[in-house]
Amino acid sequence: MSLNTGKDKKRVxxxxxxxxxxKVAKLLDGPNLDVIIVDRNNFHLFQPLxxxxxxxxxxxNEIAYPVRAFFRNSSNVNFLMATAEDVDKENKILKTSEGxxxxxxxxxxxxxxxxxxxxxxxxxxxxxxxxxxxxxxIRNHVLRMFxxxxxxxxxxxxxxxxxxxxxxxxxxxxxxxGALSELIYGVIKNEYHNLNVSEAKIVLVEAIDRLLSMMPPxxxxxxxxxxxxxxxxxxxxxxxxxxxxxxxxxxxxGEPLPTRTVIWSAGVKAVSLMTKLGVETDRSxxxxxxxxxxxxxxxxxxxxxxxxxxxENEGERPLPTVAPVATQQAVVCADxxxxxxxxxxxxxxxxxxxxxxxxxxxxGNAVASMGSMKMKGFFAWVAWMFVHLLRLxxxxxxxxxxxxxxxxxxxxLRLGRVITDTKIAE
Amino acid sequence: MSLNTGKDKKRVxxxxxxxxxxKVAKLLDGPNLDVIIVDRNNFHLFQPLxxxxxxxxxxxNEIAYPVRAFFRNSSNVNFLMATAEDVDKENKILKTSEGxxxxxxxxxxxxxxxxxxxxxxxxxxxxxxxxxxxxxxIRNHVLRMFxxxxxxxxxxxxxxxxxxxxxxxxxxxxxxxGALSELIYGVIKNEYHNLNVSEAKIVLVEAIDRLLSMMPPxxxxxxxxxxxxxxxxxxxxxxxxxxxxxxxxxxxxGEPLPTRTVIWSAGVKAVSLMTKLGVETDRSxxxxxxxxxxxxxxxxxxxxxxxxxxxENEGERPLPTVAPVATQQAVVCADxxxxxxxxxxxxxxxxxxxxxxxxxxxxGNAVASMGSMKMKGFFAWVAWMFVHLLRLxxxxxxxxxxxxxxxxxxxxLRLGRVITDTKIAE
Numbered sequence: 100m101s102l103n104t105g106k107d108k109k110r111v112x113x114x115x116x117x118x119x120x121x122k123v124a125k126l127l128d129g130p131n132l133d134v135i136i137v138d139r140n141n142f143h144l145f146q147p148l149x150x151x152x153x154x155x156x157x158x159x160n161e162i163a164y165p166v167r168a169f170f171r172n173s174s175n176v177n178f179l180m181a182t183a184e185d186v187d188k189e190n191k192i193l194k195t196s197e198g199x200x201x202x203x204x205x206x207x208x209x210x211x212x213x214x215x216x217x218x219x220x221x222x223x224x225x226x227x228x229x230x231x232x233x234x235x236x237i238r239n240h241v242l243r244m245f246x247x248x249x250x251x252x253x254x255x256x257x258x259x260x261x262x263x264x265x266x267x268x269x270x271x272x273x274x275x276x277g278a279l280s281e282l283i284y285g286v287i288k289n290e291y292h293n294l295n296v297s298e299a300k301i302v303l304v305e306a307i308d309r310l311l312s313m314m315p316p317x318x319x320x321x322x323x324x325x326x327x328x329x330x331x332x333x334x335x336x337x338x339x340x341x342x343x344x345x346x347x348x349x350x351x352x353g354e355p356l357p358t359r360t361v362i363w364s365a366g367v368k369a370v371s372l373m374t375k376l377g378v379e380t381d382r383s384x385x386x387x388x389x390x391x392x393x394x395x396x397x398x399x400x401x402x403x404x405x406x407x408x409x410x411e412n413e414g415e416r417p418l419p420t421v422a423p424v425a426t427q428q429a430v431v432c433a434d435x436x437x438x439x440x441x442x443x444x445x446x447x448x449x450x451x452x453x454x455x456x457x458x459x460x461x462x463g464n465a466v467a468s469m470g471s472m473k474m475k476g477f478f479a480w481v482a483w484m485f486v487h488l489l490r491l492x493x494x495x496x497x498x499x500x501x502x503x504x505x506x507x508x509x510x511x512l513r514l515g516r517v518i519t520d521t522k523i524a525e
Numbered sequence: 526m527s528l529n530t531g532k533d534k535k536r537v538x539x540x541x542x543x544x545x546x547x548k549v550a551k552l553l554d555g556p557n558l559d560v561i562i563v564d565r566n567n568f569h570l571f572q573p574l575x576x577x578x579x580x581x582x583x584x585x586n587e588i589a590y591p592v593r594a595f596f597r598n599s600s601n602v603n604f605l606m607a608t609a610e611d612v613d614k615e616n617k618i619l620k621t622s623e624g625x626x627x628x629x630x631x632x633x634x635x636x637x638x639x640x641x642x643x644x645x646x647x648x649x650x651x652x653x654x655x656x657x658x659x660x661x662x663i664r665n666h667v668l669r670m671f672x673x674x675x676x677x678x679x680x681x682x683x684x685x686x687x688x689x690x691x692x693x694x695x696x697x698x699x700x701x702x703g704a705l706s707e708l709i710y711g712v713i714k715n716e717y718h719n720l721n722v723s724e725a726k727i728v729l730v731e732a733i734d735r736l737l738s739m740m741p742p743x744x745x746x747x748x749x750x751x752x753x754x755x756x757x758x759x760x761x762x763x764x765x766x767x768x769x770x771x772x773x774x775x776x777x778x779g780e781p782l783p784t785r786t787v788i789w790s791a792g793v794k795a796v797s798l799m800t801k802l803g804v805e806t807d808r809s810x811x812x813x814x815x816x817x818x819x820x821x822x823x824x825x826x827x828x829x830x831x832x833x834x835x836x837e838n839e840g841e842r843p844l845p846t847v848a849p850v851a852t853q854q855a856v857v858c859a860d861x862x863x864x865x866x867x868x869x870x871x872x873x874x875x876x877x878x879x880x881x882x883x884x885x886x887x888x889g890n891a892v893a894s895m896g897s898m899k900m901k902g903f904f905a906w907v908a909w910m911f912v913h914l915l916r917l918x919x920x921x922x923x924x925x926x927x928x929x930x931x932x933x934x935x936x937x938l939r940l941g942r943v944i945t946d947t948k949i950a951e
Binding site: 139140141142158159160161163164165167168170171174176177179180197198230231232235242243246250289290291292293498499502503514515516517518519520521523 | 566568585606928938946947
């Protein structure tokens with residue numbers, strides 16, 4: 100490793116360039132600390148819009164921002180493209196695919212990955228949707244299904260190609276189902292002159308009795324109603340998956356469903372690095388942190404965001420795996436590192452401010468709740484749009500995305516329908 | 526094949542959705558003919574800007590436009606995503622990877638591929654740049670080279686990673702070399718705080734004695750001068766490559782050059798389908814066509830663009846493989862098919878109108894020539910920009926591209942620097 104930082108400075112190593120990791124690095128920018136962000140990708144990913152990439156609405160560069168571009172003018176912040184593999188807690192060394200990185204302080208902001216709950220056949224054959232690579236894979240696959248269906252003469256095979264199953268009734272599942280519906284009934288229907296779109300089917304499967312369980316029940320009902328009545332989505336509640344071989348999805352109860360596409364967003368767990376740490380984790384693999392966001396036995400190691408289990412008051416559930424938790428924790432984490440580095444032991448305690456939640460159902464329709472305030476329909480969608488546009492990173496991205504949304508809102512063309520993984524022989 | 530077209534209509538099958546193929550289909554749009562476009566990709570590619578994708582300036586969706594989107598309102602034009610494999614000329618059947626497609630008229634507009642002139646080691650280890658997939662591969666590779674170099678402690682290895690060789694002094698080679706220079710000295714230099722950019726090297730290799738041989742000699746000289754003096758590109762004329770093993774490029778004469786990146790744009794040849802036809806081809810594998818753009822012995826088969834060899838007057842060289850030839854030929858080809866379909870045997874003769882040529886050297890600098898008119902510098906670049914913007918396909922693409930160019934012109938951030946092919950274990 101030739102990351103030659105000043106020898107007299109304390110070094111902070113941050114694992115993960117997500118919402119939490121990037122924010123910590125930004126806040127630690129300054130002459131007194133050396134900061135290294137480690138990520139296996141060279142970009143920060145705006146995960147909330149990943150579903151729009153997978154359904155051909157926006158481009159990968161609009162939600163993927165080069166990590167180094169954040170720190171162009173911060174000579175004390177460096178980036179290492181590597182996979183974090185283990186932590187030598189005693190000797191304060193992060194082990195990575197590109198070699199050892201010693202640290203004075205370590206921030207684990209490594210995020211979460213898809214949780215298939217041990218169902219191997221589903222893990223092998225369904226699509227996860229947590230990474231850019233996965234979303235591109237889904238886009239290519241979905242578009243290819245339409246191309247294949249358009250020349251397939253066997254009706255059963257064709258229906259299998261045209262059946263798209265989203266598992267998980269959280270925001271991602273709802274958003275993907277709605278976006279697929281727009282794609283099929285707004286675009287595919289008009290452009291595949293030989294395809295009978297009435298053979299297509301979108302199914303949204305949820306194990307419990309309602310969608311968007313973090314929302315008030317009436318918004319959950321509204322969401323299901325809009326998907327069913329306006330977007331032609333077959334919403335199946337109280338339905339748990341069992342197996343999937345790439346052709347047939349089976350459930351704990353009821354008829355199996357022939358489909359070539361299962362998009363799984365039914366659960367997340369912390370990345371596997373967390374369980375390697377040898378400290379206490381919850382059942383989602385998140386490491387427990389104290390109120391200063393440190394591992395209790397290793398106060399120089401912090402964990403924030405989706406990979407941390409933070410329980411505000413004893414007996415309560417841990418905070419959810421959402422971006423605002425990560426960004427709010429990043430502020431306290433950075434502050435506490437500064438305090439420790441300057442010799443202080445009086446650390447800030449984290450206090451979560453719940454900003455509510457929102458989910459878009461389809462073009463022009465969303466639900467949002469914040470405290471006792473509830474919104475639905477067009478105005479919720481406009482609010483959703485602006486919240487997301489404002490949070491997008493990058494000089495011009497919010498303008499190009501806004502422009503595309505506006506264009507799609509008016510004409511619904513979805514010009515991102517490009518299959519990029521075709522093998523070309525010559 | 527379930528492309529159920531009307532039985533009483535004549536069917537036109539077009540191989541290739543490039544400039545020529547798409548234009549023919551547009552011109553044949555109407556109730557009297559059934560048209561099927563066959564392409565191995567589901568998109569039309571705007572090849573002139575491929576170099577900007579490979580150097581992280583624009584996104585793939587900006588130069589790749591879904592073929593079906595052109596023919597949304599043309600129910601008589603269908604698309605088949607398939608590789609054209611052979612032509613049964615006697616029975617009028619196009620053989621494809623997805624089955625047989627019978628035709629009344631066939632338009633071969635299949636384009637060209639990289640010509641490595643039989644040098645196998647170079648074909649195996651250098652990058653071609655004719656397809657979207659290849660440009661994405663170059664982008665990912667180039668960005669990865671900087672990441673790897675930033676942690677590499679062996680100077681010789683590091684210099685090998687930071688040496689980028691473009692072979693071929695035509696527009697593509699010039700444009701890639703200029704764009705790489707901007708990337709390295711405008712972006713990488715500022716964002717890789719630990720990388721010594723003076724170790725980087727860009728080499729442009731050309732076998733003959735000047736760049737841009739289709740231009741007047743003084744513009745060739747100007748191009749070489751700008752690249753050398755302003756963009757720090759090592760322009761090597763009269764230099765022919767011999768071998769490349771992925772680490773070391775050797776030449777017919779002179780010192781070998783250690784490099785991990787060779788981008789080959791030194792020649793093109795027609796796609797291999799052309800040589801399978803069993804009719805006369807030139808040494809670039811292009812099929813010879815008569816003045817009505819037909820194969821002499823098979824008047825129902827037309828060939829246009831990069832895969833056709835059209836000689837205007839005996840003894841002259843064939844027309845060059847550039848977009849204006851393809852689009853101009855498309856007009857005559859479509860016209861002649863309409864005439865044949867309506868029973869006429871009086872066909873239009875093709876006459877090429879040379880629109881001149883232009884190449885961009887770097888941001889704010891280009892060369893252009895048209896007849897006796899010559900332009901260079903900033904105004905040539907503005908002209909280049911508008912010609913390309915106007916020719917871009919798609920509802921919003923010219924706006925987003927113009928916006929990005931403007932942004933890049935001012936700040937040179939190149940936010941498309943995203944490595945998308947990282948294998949992610951979990």
